[in-house]
Amino acid sequence: MRERVLDLVFLLGVLFKGLDGLVELVGGVVLLFVTPAKLQHAADRATSGELAEDPHDLIANLIVHGAAHLQHGSIVFAAVYLLVHGVVKVAIVIALLVGSRRIYPWAMAALGAFLIFQLYELVTHPSIGVAILTVFDAVIIWLTWREWRRGRELRTTWRGTVAWVFRRPVAD
Template sequence: MNRILLRLAVLAKALDGGLQVLAALLLAAVPPAVITGAANAVISRDLVGDHNGTLAHHLSRAAYSLAEGRTFAVVFLLAHGLVKLGIAWALHRRMVAVYPAVCAALSLFVGYEVVRGIRTGSVGLFAFALLDTLVIAVIARAYLRERQPVQVP
């Protein structure tokens, strides 16, 4: 069961990291006007309900914030994605010696995601923080299990 959880954590980190790298590259290529234009198109076509409603307000604010803070988003997604791909590679190779460093790196990401999420109200950052926290727990458990001395019968 532990190996299955670890493999799922590796898969989650690899997919998460790969998607973040792709999102960073896409975001770097898309002009800010396209981002805000797409959000306005969704809002104006009644796809989110009331134009002045909560969902429309959050979508509009998120698009504007993303367009304004695009450089930060690209750098964050690219760095976060590359680190997570490295973590997935180390976990896949079962490099037990780096598991504590992996947990430390993910803990830094969690701390940053929570602080930034509180400041910006970003639900996405809280989702990343939750996923990273679950992966830390799985990695720590695998590390403790791997470090236990083998008992010879």
């Protein structure tokens, strides 16, 4: 039972990383074409209703405050960071879906590099979001290592886990 739950967490983590990578790609492309003034305007529009209802709303105030302090250089850095991060995540997920076990060490190395950067960010600019993301990435790295060590491809794990979730026998 524990093994099946870990398999399910691994598959959900891979799915989340793929979706996260797509969102980062879209966000990076958008940031390449958006000026700080446009971002400030979008932040104001997106949060105006919430701030009218609750002027002390933490999330809305963080968004407005963050947008107000953006500069062109920081937007370009964020865009490039999101694009690189997104491309790497999407490439890892695609390679895992194609069925190559050789991608596991590369996936762990790439996620490990992101993890090191996140640890640096956590030390220099602590935040709950980065802490949660760091723990999540560490768990995904461990689950990827576990999967690689077991010698299974993603599709094998997928088939067995889906069968377990829906309580069907696995056809080999």
